[in-house]
Amino acid sequence: MTGAWQLARAGLRAERVRLAVWALAVWLITAGSVSSESQVFGTAAARAARAELIRSPAATALAGPGYGLDDYTLGAMVANELLGWVALPVALMSAFLAVRQLRGAEESGSMELVRAAPVGRAAPVPAALTVVLIADVVIGAGLVVVLIAGGLPLPGALAFGAGAAGVGLVFGALGAGAAQLTARARTASASAAALVGVGYLLRAVGDVRAPESGSVLSWLSPFGWAQAARAWVGERWWPLLLLPAAALCCAGIAGRVAARRDLGSALVPDRPGRSTASPRLRGLFAVTVRRQGGSVLAWTLGAAALCALVGVLARQVLDFVAEQPDLARILSAGGSGPATDPVFARYLVLATCLAAAAGVSGTAALHGEELIGRAGHVLAGPVARVRWLLPQLAVPVLGSALVLVTGGLSMGLAAAGTLDDPGQIPHLTAAALVNLPVVWLLTGLTALLVGAAPRWLAVGWAYLGYVALTGLLAGLLPDGADALSVLRLMPSLPGDPMAWTPVLVCGAAAVALVGGGVWGLRRRDLVA
Amino acid sequence: MTSSIVMSGVVKRFGRRTALDGLDLEVATGEVHGFLGPNGAGKSTSIRVLLGQIRADAGRTELLGGDPWRDAVALHRRLAYVPGEVALWPSLTGGEAIDLLGRLRGGVDPVRRRELTELFELDPTVRMRAYSKGNRQKVALVAALAADTELLLLDEPTSGLDPLMEAVFTECIRQVAAQGRTVLLSSHILAEVEALCDRVTIVRGGRQVRSGTLDELRGRTRTSVRLQVADDDAATALVGELDATDGVHDVDRDGARVRFQVDGDRLPDLLESLGRHRVHALTAHPPTLEDLFLREYGGVR
Numbered sequence: 001m002t003g004a005w006q007l008a009r010a011g012l013r014a015e016r017v018r019l020a021v022w023a024l025a026v027w028l029i030t031a032g033s034v035s036s037e038s039q040v041f042g043t044a045a046a047r048a049a050r051a052e053l054i055r056s057p058a059a060t061a062l063a064g065p066g067y068g069l070d071d072y073t074l075g076a077m078v079a080n081e082l083l084g085w086v087a088l089p090v091a092l093m094s095a096f097l098a099v100r101q102l103r104g105a106e107e108s109g110s111m112e113l114v115r116a117a118p119v120g121r122a123a124p125v126p127a128a129l130t131v132v133l134i135a136d137v138v139i140g141a142g143l144v145v146v147l148i149a150g151g152l153p154l155p156g157a158l159a160f161g162a163g164a165a166g167v168g169l170v171f172g173a174l175g176a177g178a179a180q181l182t183a184r185a186r187t188a189s190a191s192a193a194a195l196v197g198v199g200y201l202l203r204a205v206g207d208v209r210a211p212e213s214g215s216v217l218s219w220l221s222p223f224g225w226a227q228a229a230r231a232w233v234g235e236r237w238w239p240l241l242l243l244p245a246a247a248l249c250c251a252g253i254a255g256r257v258a259a260r261r262d263l264g265s266a267l268v269p270d271r272p273g274r275s276t277a278s279p280r281l282r283g284l285f286a287v288t289v290r291r292q293g294g295s296v297l298a299w300t301l302g303a304a305a306l307c308a309l310v311g312v313l314a315r316q317v318l319d320f321v322a323e324q325p326d327l328a329r330i331l332s333a334g335g336s337g338p339a340t341d342p343v344f345a346r347y348l349v350l351a352t353c354l355a356a357a358a359g360v361s362g363t364a365a366l367h368g369e370e371l372i373g374r375a376g377h378v379l380a381g382p383v384a385r386v387r388w389l390l391p392q393l394a395v396p397v398l399g400s401a402l403v404l405v406t407g408g409l410s411m412g413l414a415a416a417g418t419l420d421d422p423g424q425i426p427h428l429t430a431a432a433l434v435n436l437p438v439v440w441l442l443t444g445l446t447a448l449l450v451g452a453a454p455r456w457l458a459v460g461w462a463y464l465g466y467v468a469l470t471g472l473l474a475g476l477l478p479d480g481a482d483a484l485s486v487l488r489l490m491p492s493l494p495g496d497p498m499a500w501t502p503v504l505v506c507g508a509a510a511v512a513l514v515g516g517g518v519w520g521l522r523r524r525d526l527v528a
Numbered sequence: 529m530t531s532s533i534v535m536s537g538v539v540k541r542f543g544r545r546t547a548l549d550g551l552d553l554e555v556a557t558g559e560v561h562g563f564l565g566p567n568g569a570g571k572s573t574s575i576r577v578l579l580g581q582i583r584a585d586a587g588r589t590e591l592l593g594g595d596p597w598r599d600a601v602a603l604h605r606r607l608a609y610v611p612g613e614v615a616l617w618p619s620l621t622g623g624e625a626i627d628l629l630g631r632l633r634g635g636v637d638p639v640r641r642r643e644l645t646e647l648f649e650l651d652p653t654v655r656m657r658a659y660s661k662g663n664r665q666k667v668a669l670v671a672a673l674a675a676d677t678e679l680l681l682l683d684e685p686t687s688g689l690d691p692l693m694e695a696v697f698t699e700c701i702r703q704v705a706a707q708g709r710t711v712l713l714s715s716h717i718l719a720e721v722e723a724l725c726d727r728v729t730i731v732r733g734g735r736q737v738r739s740g741t742l743d744e745l746r747g748r749t750r751t752s753v754r755l756q757v758a759d760d761d762a763a764t765a766l767v768g769e770l771d772a773t774d775g776v777h778d779v780d781r782d783g784a785r786v787r788f789q790v791d792g793d794r795l796p797d798l799l800e801s802l803g804r805h806r807v808h809a810l811t812a813h814p815p816t817l818e819d820l821f822l823r824e825y826g827g828v829r
Binding site for chain 1: 579601608609618
C-alpha cells in the first residue's frame, strides 16, 4: 500500500477538470429538475395526478419503486423519479474513472513508471478508489446542498445524496474489477458500463413486478438499495449500508487480483492473431468495423433491451389507461391513435438519443485516429482525405441506424407479443425510422467538427446532450427549453401524423454537414 | 542531376511558434540524404510538409516534380513513409497492419513481405498494442520497404531498434540506394547517417545551417590529434610550440600526453613540424559526424 495516498492525490489532480464537469452537470440537472417539478406540480392535486401516471409500469420502469405515491409530496416525487437518473451518471463516472486510473494507466505505460517508483503492488486499486470515493462524496454533498436549496427537508436530502454517492462507489469498485479482466481500457470501460446498465435494468424490472422494493430483483441492484432508503418518505437508513459494504467487497477482490497478477497482464489474456490479414480486411471501412463493432453491438443491445422492456409493458399501459379516462384524454391529446402510441413515442426518443450517442461517439473517435498519428501514417499512402474520412464515417452512420432500427423493431416485437397485434412490428419500426435523419444530423454535426474544426468537437457532444435532455425531460422543463432542439421539428411518431418535410430537410442537412466535414478536412493541416 | 525534393525558403508557423523559418532542402534523385538537427529543429515538420499533411505558409516545395499538397495522392503512390512514432491499429496484429497498409496502396508483394518479415525477425502474429517500440518500428519499416517506391521518407526510422536490427536496416537502405531509389533519412544515429548518406543537410531553428557531402563538411572542421612524447619536458616544449602555431586549438596536456585540434587544411604542415619532436604514439582522426554535429548544434568547440 506504500505510496497509495500520493498516487490518489496525483490521480485527483489529473482528473480534477473532468470530475468538475461531471459534478457540475449532475448538480445542474438535479437543480433544474427539482425546480421544474416544484413548478409544474405545485399543487397536491397535480402531484396526485402525476402519481397515478407514475404508477403505470412503463413509467415505473423509468422512475423508481414508488414510495409515497399515495401522498405524493415533492420530496417523494424527486426521490422516486429523479434518484435513479442522478445515480446513473454518477455510476458511469465512477466506473470510467476507476478504469482510467487503473487499466488506462497500465495500457498507456504510465503505471509502469509509477510502479518503478517506491509504490507498492497493492497501492493502485485503493488509490484509484480513493479518488472515486472523494469524487462521489463531493458530488453527494453537492446534491444535498442543491436539494435543500430546492426547498426539500434535510434528512431526505441526506438519503438522496448518500444513495447517489454510494451507487457511484459500488460501480467504481466494479470498474476496478473490470479493469483486471481485460488488457484494454476500452473493453474494461464497456464491461463496466454494461454492468451499470444491468444494474439499472434489474431495478426497473424489479420495480415493475412489485412496487416498494417488493421484488428480489430490485434488491440485486445498487440502484434499488439507494431507492429503498425512502428519501423523504420516512427515511430508512440501513439499505444505504449495503452500498459501501458491496463496494468494499468488490474493491477487495479487485485489489487482490491486481496485487497478484503481472503488470500489464489480464485475467483474459491476448491470444496470438493472424500473421496475414484475411481478404476481408480490405480497407479502412473493414478496420473501423473491427474497431467499433463491439461498441455498436453494445449500444444496439442496450437500445434493444430498453425498448423491449417498454414493449412488454404495453399491455399494462393499456389496462392502466383504460382505468383512467382522464389520463387517456391527456395522453392522446391531439391524436386519435391508440393510447399506447404517445407512450411508445416518448420511449422512441430515448432510442433515438441512444442511436445518436452511438453515432456521435463513433465519429468523434475519428479525431482520436488523427491525434495519435494513425491518420498521418495512413494518409502518407496514396489515400485521399475523402477516402480516409468517408469509409470510417460509414461505420458510425450505419451503426447508429442499426441501434435505432433494432430499438424500434424490438419494441415492436415485444408490443406485438403482449398486445397480440403483429401490426405493432412495422408500426413501431417505421416510427423509429422517422427519427433516423435526427440521428444522422447529430452524427453529421460531429463529422463536420471532426473534419473542419476538431478543436470544437465538444460542441457535438454538448448539442447531443441538449437534444437528449430536452427530449427526455419534455414536460418537466420550462416551455421553450427545447427551442433549439432538432427533435422539436420532427413529428412525434407514433401518434402524430407523418410529416415528410422536416424529415427530408433534416436528412439533407445531415448530408450537408458531412459534406462540410469533407470540405474542411481537405483544406486544413493535419493535427498530428 | 535532377532533384526529387526541392524546398526553398519554406516557412511554417503554428500560432506564434515558427517551426520552419525559410528552410532550404534539396535531395538529388538517387541519393541517400541525411537530415540532421536537434530536437525541434523542424525535421518532422519538413517531412509533414513534403507529405502534404500540412501546408507551408510561404516558400516553394516540389516533391518528385509535383506539388505535395495538391498532388498528394498521386505522389504518395511513388513514395513510402516511416514515422518515428508508429501508432497503427492496436487490435490488429503486425501482419494484418502490414497487409492493410499495403492494400491501401493497391496490394502488397507477398514474397517481398515475407523476406522482410524474416529479415527483421518480426513476429507478425502479435497485436500492435503488445509490441515493444522497436517492434512497432519494424512493422512500419516492413510495410514501407515492401512497397516498391522510388522515394523513401524516413523520420527517425530506427528509433528503438537494437544494433543488430539497425545493421539489417542499413543493409536494406544500401540495397535501395543501389537500385537508384532516393532516400531522405532523418536520424539522430550519426553512425547510421555516416554509413549511408551521400550528402547531409543540417538544420537548426527551422533553417538550414549546412548542406553538402560529408567530405565537404569535414573540410571545414578540425582534426583531433592525441600524441605522447618522451617525458614532461618534451611535452612542455611541444605545448609551447603548438600554442604559437596558427590553426591549432584547444591544446590540453596531461603529463607526457598532449591533445589538441588542428584545422583540416593545416594538418600537413603540422605533421612536418611534429617530426622534429620524439613522438612515441600518435592518433589523429578526422572529425566524426558527431564532432560536426556538436559544433553546428551547440556553437561551442
